[in-house]
Amino acid sequence: MAERLTRQGRQVVIIDRELPSLGSTVASTAMLLWETDRPLFELAQLYNFEKAVRCYRASHHAARGLLALVTDHGIACQMRPRLSLYLAVDDSPKLVRNEYALRSRADLPTLFLDRVELLNRFGIARAGALLSRDAADADPVRLTRGLLDVSLQRGARLLKANAVAYDSAASTVTVGLENGLSIEARHVVLATGYVMPNIVGSTSNQPASSWAIATRRRPNALWPEQALIWEATRNYHYARTTPDGRVIFGGEDDDAIIDPEARAAATPAKVRALKERLKALWPRASTEVAFTWSGAFDTTRDGLPLIGAVPGYRNILAAFGYGGNGITFSFLAAELLGTLLSGGSSPLLDVLALDRDLPANDAPSDSQA
Incomplete structure (x- = not known):
């Protein structure tokens, strides 16, 4: 995410309560697949064929894009x-x-x-x-640190802190830190893995x-x-x-x-x-x-990530719910949110919205028998 935003020329502050790459990243087996946890035929049953194919093609594009990004930057991560x-x-x-x-x-x-x-x-x-x-x-730790180094070289700042509060009532977003300090930003992106702040109310x-x-x-x-x-x-x-x-x-x-x-x-x-x-x-x-x-x-529940605006909180975005496609979907999230912050849009943002409605018929299919 930081690499994508600094590539756009944005001023980026990365807040991490742990040392980067030492959370779920270090536990990743780094299998960069473009097929999602839900097979295409199940997604087509849940939604429709066109929507399912759009998600699969986007994931395929993300997997190829990530490989190209690593090659372009010469990141030594055994990819x-x-x-x-x-x-x-x-x-x-x-x-x-x-x-x-x-x-x-x-x-x-x-x-x-x-x-x-x-x-x-x-x-x-x-x-x-x-x-x-x-x-x-790939080696997930070397990959993460390599992308972080690219971002820091472009001027991003890394802050070891714990964000505990978010106020988006004004024209900027105020992020309150556990140590009592705060940071103001035009936009905030929450990419905190499976531990999301309470303001993200997704039930999916x-x-x-x-x-x-x-x-x-x-x-x-x-x-x-x-x-x-x-x-x-x-x-x-x-x-x-x-x-x-x-x-x-x-x-x-x-x-x-x-x-x-x-x-x-x-x-x-x-x-x-x-x-x-x-x-x-x-x-x-x-x-x-x-x-x-x-x-x-x-x-x-549908095997697709949650990417987009946090409902009810202006200028706060989130990306999580990656399942077994963590690295691939993180690239996809960076591309989508980068586009959104630049004033663009994508049909995928509706498909992957945090408050999307899952079809009522979400019973296990024959593939789970």
């Missing part, structure tokens, strides 16, 4: 263009075939692989998969926790082409490789365990489950786990 594999979870490829049909109709860069094609090319035994280009992976978001493991280095035992892997189900597992030959495998998401102490208590059982799931997916992976971690993130 690697990747393919992505969206795996069937049962013995039938029907659901991924249905998804492929809609993606083809939308002209999105995806191929369908049947069981034999998937096994021959990637060595993975599932009923089928969708293979997509334009994904990427829900925090959840996710766990991940990283294996010992075993560079000769990785799957072909080292594609990013995730599954065609609501609570999916996900996998990627690292440049030094590890497998990162995550999932076991839980919206009932948010507190750090509770997450720590649940970690041994979650790690055992992840090891079993990884062995079933890729038996050649190292059975030795070198690192384990967990983190909290924000989800929404």
Whole structure:
């Protein structure tokens, strides 16, 4: 966000109560996918085909834009263009075939692989998969710090403080800090992750926790082409490789365990489950786990982010609810809010509005069976 706003020539003050990159960022597995947590066919059921395609195309554009941005600035964050594999979870490829049909109709860069094609090319035994280009992976901490450095070099200021109050009654917004001081600004953007101020009254978001493991280095035992892997189900597992030959495998998401102490208590059982799931997916992976971690993130009921003006508060904007697409959606949010602050608009701002109404029929679809 700061990079986008300083690119516009704006004076930017970044307020962070923690050291930058040491919150949920450090827990990210940095799988930069453009497919959202909700498959295209589910979004089309929730809204309509045109609106669903608009969101998917915007996410695809954001993923490509982020890769170009990192390349343009020469940020050393181990970013690697990747393919992505969206795996069937049962013995039938029907659901991924249905998804492929809609993606083809939308002209999105995806191929369908049947069981034999998937096994021959990637060595993975599932009923089928969708293979997509334009994904990427990276080191999330180096990426964050690299973008922050670009912003600071342009004149942005970083303030370690805790913002506790917001007053937008006047022509400017006053941000009250915990230490008693205050800052006045023409506009305020809230990009605080899953811990949003009380003035943001959205009911569409829900925090959840996710766990991940990283294996010992075993560079000769990785799957072909080292594609990013995730599954065609609501609570999916996900996998990627690292440049030094590890497998990162995550999932076991839980919206009932948010507190750090509770997450720590649940970690041994979650790690055992992840090891079993990884062995079933890729038996050649190292059975030795070198690192384990967990983190909290924000989800929404429709799998789309919340981006736009905070209702009832003039000149205060917010961006959150990124789900499993945190890095990709943060780029999208920066582009949309940058456009909005420059006097422009986008149809996406209506689709992603903080006070949008979700369709009443939000029951689990067949993809969750």
